[in-house]
Amino acid sequence: MLKTVFNVIKTKHIQTNQGLQCLGPFTTQACKFSNTSQLCHSEKQTHEEKQNISKAMKAYLDRAREHDEFMNEQNQEYQLGKRHLANMMGESPETFTQHDVDNAIEYLFPSGLFEKKARPMMKPPEEVFPQRKAAEFDETGRPHHFLFYTGKASFYQVLHDTVQHIVDLNRFEDAMIRKGMRPDKDQKINLSGYQWIDKDSLEAKLVETIGDKDYESFVQAFERLCSLPYSYKVKDFIMEYRKPLMSQTKAHDAPKPQYDENGRAFVTTYECLRKSARGDVTIRSPGTGKISINGEDITYFDLLQCREQVIFPLLFTNMINKVDIEANVEGGGSSGQAGAIRWGIAWGLRSFLDQETIEKMRLAGLLTRDYRTRERKKPGQQGARRKFTWKKR
Amino acid sequence: MLKTALVFVSKRKLSFSKVKYLSPTANPQPQEKIQSFRSVEHDPLKHTYNHVGQFYNISKEDRNHLFNYGGLPKTYLTQAKTFNETCVMIRQPTIDVIECLKNIDYAKPAVRFVIYGKKGSGKSLSMAHILHYANRSNFLVVHVPWVGNWMRRCQEVSNSDTKEGFINLNVDAAAWLLHFKTQNSHLLEKEDLKIAQDYVWSKREKTEKGSPLLDIVNHGINRIKFASDCVVIIADEIKKLSNSGVCKTLVAIDGFNAFFYPNTRVFTEKKEKVHPHKVVITEAFLNLTKNDWKNSAVIVTVDEIAVAEEDQISHMPRYLLGKEGFEHLDPFVPIPMENYNQKEFKSVMDYYRDRRWITPYPGQDEEVSALSANNPYNLIKVCAPL
Known part of the structure; x- marks a missing residue:
């Protein structure tokens, strides 16, 4: 945007400049600043050619130049750092990608911090520093956008467009009724599986901060638009503001069972984890419900609860007497081991079940890995969260 | 019409x-509903392989007669009390032993059976069933309810006067004599059980040759100091009587491996650990389990629970008895005690449902079977709160 603005300034007599095009439909404002050299160059020219530049524009240009310089500096630092890193890792700096950088940082500065954002990182400056809006007004200080003084120009532009579409579609509907035609049912817009983009994404998209009320009215306006019979005519516009729902079961396809020398199908699940227990589970089908854990039967677990944990996926899927289970598990305590085996059995059983039952198992939480672990004790406290008894005196 | x-x-x-x-x-x-889990035959003499998996009822008199002073596991007893009847399942290994006892040639040296199995698989109850059979078929029963009671939780310890360096378990020995007396009261009252030699206890006390065996038993009960020696003498006398054909004897010892497990909880006055072989009564039962006599049968169980918890590694006789014990019993007939099979399991569950001990719900059997791994003891535990 900025670039186009200065194009206007620089080549003001050229008629087919981009700046003018941008003023009309006002598509997007999420442009970055252009690079400094061009800016400085253009600025000089500006000074020479245009004396009556507004204060706002002047302040803006200063800020923009500063920002550009800063970004340039950061970028150079980043490039240099990347080369150093590549040399340290003994790889070619030319082919060193961002992925390699991340790996190198993780290797060189291992961090046990829980919060991922708090861990050391090295990213291109564009990702680290937030984007800023380009100038919204010309050199005389006159805003480009007719909604500039609302303070949220792009947000109200979206609402404005929505209403315009509603009006257009209503008019179109009237015309069609007059012609005696009905909307095409096949083309009806299908919104299931999608949801409106959330407030944060909308803010990022518009490069503006909006309030909760604003977001509500955004959703209402779009719902209204969608409810119109001919809304499929503006499908592209609507879909711009929708995103797919959380992908259902990430298609971890169940492995195909292998066959042993007796012709029995078997599936082995490795890396069954729970707390600090690690194990692997083999399921054999057809079987008679024999369960062996580290060579013992289910009485390996003294606690009844642990035994229930182990057999729960089998009971849930009604496979208790149809498969044999062999499990090896080590580390951790009894409940962790039982949990690890439970997950292993549920995970392995998918190979022998239909999709519907697997979905049921997923909903029952059998296929979800339990990541909870013991929380460490903190110094100055009695436990992980509990504080020492406080007495006034 | x-x-x-x-x-x-x-x-x-x-x-x-x-x-x-x-x-x-x-x-x-x-x-009246025909209950497939309940045996129609309540006489252990008539039990055959057809009755396997069914429950039979031990009458109250028999129970008081045989198991008044121990012999039934505690968990089972509580349940029996709740159900107001002593029902024992007829199991395959038990019938195996009973069939053997029926067909043994008693003119040959004693046959020894060793019942072994995992914890809680029904060894003691199987032995109780065999005892019931032996009692009905007029065996003289020499039954030790649980050797672990002597070696791991004995009541009173004193040095033996008669044997240098040996230990007497006075109270326990007397209690066993009482148990022996109750179990064989009907046989001991008969005249023909007479002792073969004089026994001089002290200057004044003496049991003469030809007096009934009951005298020695009573002497041990009344004079606790001599109880251990009485047990040894009784064992010796029984062997002699059996050899001469006066009586048929069944020796039944539960937790026999405790006689060969050195880590006992019997301590001398100096707090030194006593090896089981240094306990006087051990001698009696080791003597009885030899096969140098006839007209008798020996049934012992080897059990993990009779040894300390840290040594409960395997349930196999060779491990539990050790080299010495294994050679002492060798050759023997091993009787493995397994967990319930499908039929037996179904029968127990039906029995519990009939007693209204558990509330039925669909899929109960599969779940309970999986939870308890068909182990009888575990099954009792799992079903208790159902």
Whole structure:
């Protein structure tokens, strides 16, 4: 945007400049600043050619130049750092990608911090520093956008467009009724599986901060638009503001069972984890419900609860007497081991079940890995969260 | 005409409410339900392989007679008390032993059976069933309810006067004598059980040759100091009597491996650990389990629970008995005690449902079977809160 603005300034007599095009439909404002050299160059020219530049524009240009310089500096630092890193890792700096950088940082500065954002990182400056809006007004200080003084120009532009579409579609509907035609049912817009983009994404998209009320009215306006019979005519516009729902079961396809020398199908699940227990589970089908854990039967677990944990996926899927289970598990305590085996059995059983039952198992939480672990004790406290008894005196 | 119609109706088992009966006598009484889990035969003498998996009832008199002073596991006893009947399942290994006892040539040296199995698989109850059989078939029963009671939780310890360096378990020995007396009261009252030599206890006390065996038993009970020696003497006398054909003897010892497990909890006055072989009564039962006598059978169980918890590694006889014990018993007939099979499991569950001990729900059997791994003891534990 900025670039186009200065194009206007620089080549003001050229008629087919981009700046003018941008003023009309006002598509997007999420442009970055252009690079400094061009800016400085253009600025000089500006000074020479245009004396009556507004204060706002002047302040803006200063800020923009500063920002550009800063970004340039950061970028150079980043490039240099990347080369150093590549040399340290003994790889070619030319082919060193961002992925390699991340790996190198993780290797060189291992961090046990829980919060991922708090861990050391090295990213291109564009990702680290937030984007800023380009100038919204010309050199005389006159805003480009007719909604500039609302303070949220792009947000109200979206609402404005929505209403315009509603009006257009209503008019179109009237015309069609007059012609005696009905909307095409096949083309009806299908919104299931999608949801409106959330407030944060909308803010990022518009490069503006909006309030909760604003977001509500955004959703209402779009719902209204969608409810119109001919809304499929503006499908592209609507879909711009929708995103797919959380992908259902990430298609971890169940492995195909292998066959042993007796012709029995078997599936082995490795890396069954729970707390600090690690194990692997083999399921054999057809079987008679024999369960062996580290060579013992289910009485390996003294606690009844642990035994229930182990057999729960089998009971849930009604496979208790149809498969044999062999499990090896080590580390951790009894409940962790039982949990690890439970997950292993549920995970392995998918190979022998239909999709519907697997979905049921997923909903029952059998296929979800339990990541909870013991929380460490903190110094100055009695436990992980509990504080020492406080007495006034 | 009416009669035939009624017969037809009752055969088809239609609901009776639809039929109008002219007199109350015409109303057929509902027959007693045939319970497949309950044996019709309650006499252990008549138990065969057909009864395997069914429950039979030990009558109250027999129970008081045989197991008044121990012999039934505690968990089982609580359940029996709740159900108000002592029902024991007839199991395959038990019938195996009983069939053997029926067919043994008693003129040959004693045959020794070793019942072994995992914890809680029913060894002691199987032995109780065998004891019941032996009692019915007029065996002289020498039964030790649990050797672990002597070696791991004995009551009173004193140095033996008669044997240098040996230990007497006075109270325990006397209690066993009482147990022996109750179990064999009907046989001991007979005249023909007489002792073969004089026994001089002290200057004044003496048991003469030809007096009944009961005298020694009573002497041990009354004079606790001599109880351990009495046990040894009784063992010796029983062997002599059996050899001469006066009586048939069944030796039944539960937790026999405790006699060969050195880590006992019997301590001398100096707090030194006593090896089981340094306990006087051990000698009696080691003597009885030799096969140098006839007219007898020996049944022992080896059990993990009779040894300390840290040594409960395997349930196999060779491990539990050790080299010495294994060679002492060798050759023997090993009787493995397994967990319930499908049929037995079904029978137990039916029995519990019949006693209203558990509330039925669909899929109960599979779940309970998986949870308990079909182990009898575990099954009791799992079913307790159901």
